Amino acid sequence: MHVVVVGAGEVGTAIAKNLESSHDVVVIDQDPDVVEELTYSLDVLAVEGDGTEIRTLKEANAAEASLVIACTDDDEVNLVICGAARTLSDAFTIARVRRRTLLETWEGSQGAFGVDFMVCTDLLTAQAIFRISGLPAAQDVDMFAGGLVRMAEFEVEPNSSIAKQTVSEADRYDSLTFAGLFRDNEMTVARGDTEILPGDRVVVIGSPDSVRGFANDVVTVCDENRDEVVIVGASEIGYQAAREFEEHGYKPRLIEQDHVRAREVAEALPNTLVMESDATDIEFLDREHVDEADIVIAALGSDEKNLLVSLLARRLGVDRTVAVIENLEYAELFETVGVDVAINPREETAEEIVRFTRSNRAEKVAMLEHDRAEVIEIEVGPDSALTGNAIMDSMDRLPEGVVIGAISRGGSLITPRGSTVLRPGDHVVMFVDADVLDEVLEAV
Structure with a gap:
């Protein structure tokens, strides 16, 4: 598929990097x-020019594109890019706006x-904040199969009941699959003998109730009624x-x-108590x-202030x-010094856009770490490597680095086991090592 990406900021670069091995990409x-850096760092054609101009789009061969993605930092420019692309081709157009x-x-x-x-960057970020806020210790949360399946990533505390257990020992939850874990800079696909250590980030997939039950065991103290929410910055x-x-x-x-601004949002949000003050004023806090809050969300316009x-x-x-x-390079720093979760709006946007590049093979995508x-x-289609076979046999046809986490069949959740046979029409939620993603998508 020929894809044209306009704007090589964090979003555009992330999209191009994700697509370079499987698509013909022009940025x-x-x-x-930036153009020179892309030329040497990614397997894409980098074009210097203004994406709102027809001649630049022609140079990028937009007339032959199946997909045009406008992801500059200017909303109006992105709309113009999509309109200009439409004059050249019938490509599917995606615009990023704030x-x-x-x-x-x-x-x-x-x-x-x-x-x-x-794709609305600010709305996607707000929705991600809400999803993560609902589960203690969660680093990332997403829903699949129309809400039937939940994926979540948690950091394991030292006193957690699953710390220093193997996956087999910790696997005591109905409708839950251990998918993988991240330790320092290493990613491991979860197996029965995989040991879970304090500080690991564990990815689980299952029913919302089972994931919540797991969350309650990951943390040493959990208050189910996490209702006190404080947001800093309008x-x-x-x-x-x-x-x-x-x-x-x-x-x-x-x-x-x-x-x-305080008065403006107070009028727009009838069920929110808006307080006009400097959030760095300790006496005010x-x-x-504010110490009684279950969660504080820092959403000021500056990374340093947040x-x-x-x-x-x-x-x-x-x-x-x-x-x-806003600066993705700060993510690890924030979490190292004590911020529980750092959310980057551009990552949320790239994740949402990438699922449109899967040629309809993936209906939902969540990027991790x-x-x-x-x-x-x-x-699952009739010609899929998964169809008609028990999962234990189907996995032999897939590369290492894949875990089937959950199956939705006819609106019902099925927890996968080695003997489970997949049928055409099943919706399968899978954890996949990014290095083998393209190979997996071809097979399934």
Whole structure:
């Protein structure tokens, strides 16, 4: 498939890197230094130019493209790129935007602006924050098979009941599969004799109830009623996160220093208590009992301020902190110094866009640990290597680095076992090492 990616920032580069081995990829960017770097670092054609101009799109052979992805940092530019691409071809167009108002306009008339699919970065980030906030110790959470299956990644605490156990010993949960674990810079596919150590990040796949039960054992202290939510910063992400919590019955508190913005979001969020103050003011935080919060979400417009707020919250005794980071290089630093979860909006966007490049083989995609592994949902076809065989036999036809985590059949969840036989039409949720992903997608 010929794919044109316009914009070689973090999102565009992540998409190009994910596609380079399986597709004919052209990346357009106006920065000559970026173009030169891409030429030597990725197996793509890098074109210097303005993606809104027809001549640049022609140079990228957009007329033959099956997919055009506009992911610059400017919403309006991305819309123009999609419209321009439509004058050259019938390619499927994807536009990345930050403003939810543009998404709502597009949803009211799909196909508007020449855009076939629109990805709202801030909304995706807010939804990720909400999903992660619902499970103690979770580093990443996603839903598959229409909500029937949940995938989650957890960090194992030293006093956890599963610490220093093998996967076989820890496998005492109904409808749950241990998929893999990350230790330092190593990724291991979970086997029965795999030992789980404190500090490991364990990926499990199963029913929402089973995953929640597992979460309660991963942490040493778990409060089921995690209702006290404090959001710091009425940025667009902070606002969307508060709105997401409201829509699920929560009554969050939001701290915003700017008077005009505080008043604006207070009027828009009827079930959110908006407090006008500097969130780094310790006396204010003490006075408002922020230490009683179950979770503090730092969504200011600065990575450094988000780190400071998170560390202050931990100092006050807050159980859990989530920080939004724009610079992906800070992710490990944040988590090393005590931030529980660092969420990068560009990673969330790249993940959402990548699933459209799977040629309809993967219906859902979740990237883990900066794309070192993926959890994918596929529908088993009649010619799949999985069809008509017991899983223990089917796995011999797949490369190392694959775990079948869950099966949805006719709206019912099936926990996979070695003797389980897959049928055409089954939806299978799989954990896959990123190094063998293309090979797996070809087979299934």
